[in-house]
Amino acid sequence: MTEKPVFLDNAAATRVDERVMEAMKPYFFDIYSVASSEFGYSLGIESREALEGARKTLSNYIGAEEDEFVFTSGSTESGNMALKGVALSLGEKKGKHIIISGIEDFPVLHSARALEKQGFSVTYLDVDHEGFVDLDKLRDAITDETILVSIQHANQEIGTLQDIETISRICRERDVLFHTDATHTFTRVPLDFNQGAADLITVSPHTIHGPKGIGGLYIRKGTPIAKWMDGGFQEFNLRAGLENIPGAVGFAKAVELVTEGETKEIQSMRDHLIDRVLAEIPDTTLNGPRWKRAPQNANISFHFVEGESITLHLDMRGFAVSTGSACFSRSLEASHVIMGIGGDHERAHGSIRYTMGRYNDMGEINRAVDAMSEVVQQLREISPLGKTK
Amino acid sequence: MKFPYSEKVLEHFKHPRNVGKIENPDGNALEGSPACGDMVAVYIKVDSDKNRIEDVKFESYGCASNIATGSIITELAKGKTLDEAKKIDWKEASEALGGLPPIKAHCSVLAVEGLRSAIQNYEERHGLVKEQKPTTVEIVRKRLKKVMNPLSGLDLVRTNLVTDVEVEGGVVRVVIDIPSGHQFANNIRDEILEKIEPLWDVNQVVVEFTE
Incomplete structure (x- = not known):
C-alpha cells in the first residue's frame, strides 16, 4: 500500500x-x-x-x-x-x-x-x-x-x-x-x-x-x-x-x-458529493431524501452498472465504498432497503453508499467523484443496457 | 493491496477482451440471473462451412466474476468448432481464471450459459436442432447440474441437494434438501425455475424444500 x-x-x-x-x-x-x-x-x-x-x-x-x-x-x-x-x-x-x-x-x-x-x-x-x-x-x-x-x-x-x-x-x-x-x-x-x-x-x-x-x-x-x-x-x-x-x-x-463543527464539515462533504455526482454523471438516482438524512450519508444508484464491479474498480484506485448489490452481499440478496423504498433489483444492483468521517476532506471527495465518473463510464461501455452515446 | 480474486480474474476484469456487440451476429443470447441480477450478452459470428466460431463478443451488466468469465469465455471459444465450444464448462473457465470464489459461481456460470445459448440460437436459426425430445427426469437432472449451491460453488446435483424429481403431464416437481427458511432458498428456487421453465413441454415447475 x-x-x-x-x-x-x-x-x-x-x-x-x-x-x-x-x-x-x-x-x-x-x-x-x-x-x-x-x-x-x-x-x-x-x-x-x-x-x-x-x-x-x-x-x-x-x-x-x-x-x-x-x-x-x-x-x-x-x-x-x-x-x-x-x-x-x-x-x-x-x-x-x-x-x-x-x-x-x-x-x-x-x-x-x-x-x-x-x-x-x-x-x-x-x-x-x-x-x-x-x-x-x-x-x-x-x-x-x-x-x-x-x-x-x-x-x-x-x-x-x-x-x-x-x-x-x-x-x-x-x-x-x-x-x-x-x-x-x-x-x-x-x-x-x-x-x-x-x-x-x-x-x-x-x-x-x-x-x-x-x-x-x-x-x-x-x-x-x-x-x-x-x-x-x-x-x-x-x-x-x-x-x-x-x-x-x-x-x-x-x-x-465529536464536535458540532466536525459534523457540519462532514455534512458539507455529503452535500458536495451528492451535488457533483447528480450533476456530472448521467442516469443516477439519489437514494433516500435530499435533506432529512444522516449528515455523513450519501447513497446513489448508477444505472446500467453493477455495484460490486464499481467497488472493485474504486478499490483498485484507492477508494473504499459500499454497495447494496446482491453480488456484494454474502446472502446474495439485494438490499432490502433499496427494495423497501420501491426500488427494483436494478436500482439496488448499482447502488453505492458513501459515508464520511473525521478523517475525510473535500479533496478526497472531489477525487472520489472524479474516479466514480471514470469507473461508471468504463463499466457502461461494456454493459448491454442503456448505452450512453 | 489485497483483493478477493486471483490475478487473472483481476486482469480480465480490468481489461476485458472481446467486449462489445457484433452487428448482424449469426447467433446471440442474453442471459440473466434472477438470483443476483447480473446479465450477460454473447454474440457469435460463425464460419458456416467449418461450423467454427470466427468471432465472439460479450457485454456484461455484472460483477467482477461475471465480467472476467465473459472475457475468458470469448478467448476460449474463438476459433473452436461449435461442438468444441459447447463443451466449455464453468470448471474450464474457472480454471483458466485461476479459480473463482465459490459464492461467485452463479455469476460466472451465466457467461458460460450465455455462450451455449448463443450457439443454440445459431443452431435454431440455421435448422441444426435435432427433434425435440419430451422432458424426462434425466433431462431435468441434467439442467439442475447448472444450478449452483452458493455455499459450495458446486451444483445442486453434485452436492446431493436434489432429493426428488418428478415429471408428469407437463408439471415438474423438484425437492431440494434445504429448509425453506435457508439463506439461499429463494435464490435456488429462482434459478431452478429459470433453468426448467423454458423446456418446451413444461407448463409448471414446483420447487419444494424439506423443512
Whole structure:
C-alpha cells in the first residue's frame, strides 16, 4: 500500500482516533481486571471506577441517569436486547405484537424474525420512496397486543431520518414501548433522550472513531425488560458478561471528541458529493431524501452498472465504498432497503453508499467523484443496457 | 493491496477482451440471473462451412466474476468448432481464471450459459436442432447440474441437494434438501425455475424444500 486509501465506508467502521486509543491503553496493560472484582482487590476498584466513569460521561451526555445506560458488545447486541428483552418481559403479560419498519438494520430486523418463529406477530411497516415511515400506518398498526415499536433514527444505507419525536408521542399516547436504533446518528444528530425520545435507544461508538466490540442501550427507568442472555450479574443484572472496560472508556472518549463543527464539515462533504455526482454523471438516482438524512450519508444508484464491479474498480484506485448489490452481499440478496423504498433489483444492483468521517476532506471527495465518473463510464461501455452515446 | 480474486480474474476484469456487440451476429443470447441480477450478452459470428466460431463478443451488466468469465469465455471459444465450444464448462473457465470464489459461481456460470445459448440460437436459426425430445427426469437432472449451491460453488446435483424429481403431464416437481427458511432458498428456487421453465413441454415447475 503506497498511498493512504480514501475510506468512505464510515458507517461500517471508522478509523479509531489516537486519543481514544490512548485513553483505552491503561485498561489493557495496567488496570486489566474486571469491575466485578471490586470486592476482591484494589485493581478491581480501579476497574469499577473506570467503568462507572465512562458510564457517567455517556449518561451525562444524553441527559440520562447513570443506571439507565447499559454497556453491551455493540449495536447488534443492543438491538437484540431491546426486542428480546421486552418480548421476554411482556410477551406473556401484555401481548405478542411488535411493530418495526421494513428497512431496519439486521439486528432489529432479524431479532423480530426470530421472535416471529417463537409465536410473536410482527408488523413490518412500509416506507415511502424516500424511506419515511407512514405515521398514520403506524397509528393503525398499534393494537392492545402491541408491546414494542422499534423504528431506527437514521437508516444504515440511505440515511433517512425518521420523525422520532412524533413516533415517540404516538407510542406514548398508546402506552406502547418505543425503541430506536441510533447507531448512525448518535452524537451527529441530536436526539432528546431525557425529554422522552424513546424508552430504549441503541448507540455505538464504532461509527464515531471509537472502538468496535462495545455499544450501549439506554433503558428508561421503569422500562420492563428481562435479561435475555444468561451469565453473571453485571450491568445492573441486565447484561451478563465480563465488562469491556477499555471499550467503555474508549466509547466515552469517542463521544467527547465529536464536535458540532466536525459534523457540519462532514455534512458539507455529503452535500458536495451528492451535488457533483447528480450533476456530472448521467442516469443516477439519489437514494433516500435530499435533506432529512444522516449528515455523513450519501447513497446513489448508477444505472446500467453493477455495484460490486464499481467497488472493485474504486478499490483498485484507492477508494473504499459500499454497495447494496446482491453480488456484494454474502446472502446474495439485494438490499432490502433499496427494495423497501420501491426500488427494483436494478436500482439496488448499482447502488453505492458513501459515508464520511473525521478523517475525510473535500479533496478526497472531489477525487472520489472524479474516479466514480471514470469507473461508471468504463463499466457502461461494456454493459448491454442503456448505452450512453 | 489485497483483493478477493486471483490475478487473472483481476486482469480480465480490468481489461476485458472481446467486449462489445457484433452487428448482424449469426447467433446471440442474453442471459440473466434472477438470483443476483447480473446479465450477460454473447454474440457469435460463425464460419458456416467449418461450423467454427470466427468471432465472439460479450457485454456484461455484472460483477467482477461475471465480467472476467465473459472475457475468458470469448478467448476460449474463438476459433473452436461449435461442438468444441459447447463443451466449455464453468470448471474450464474457472480454471483458466485461476479459480473463482465459490459464492461467485452463479455469476460466472451465466457467461458460460450465455455462450451455449448463443450457439443454440445459431443452431435454431440455421435448422441444426435435432427433434425435440419430451422432458424426462434425466433431462431435468441434467439442467439442475447448472444450478449452483452458493455455499459450495458446486451444483445442486453434485452436492446431493436434489432429493426428488418428478415429471408428469407437463408439471415438474423438484425437492431440494434445504429448509425453506435457508439463506439461499429463494435464490435456488429462482434459478431452478429459470433453468426448467423454458423446456418446451413444461407448463409448471414446483420447487419444494424439506423443512
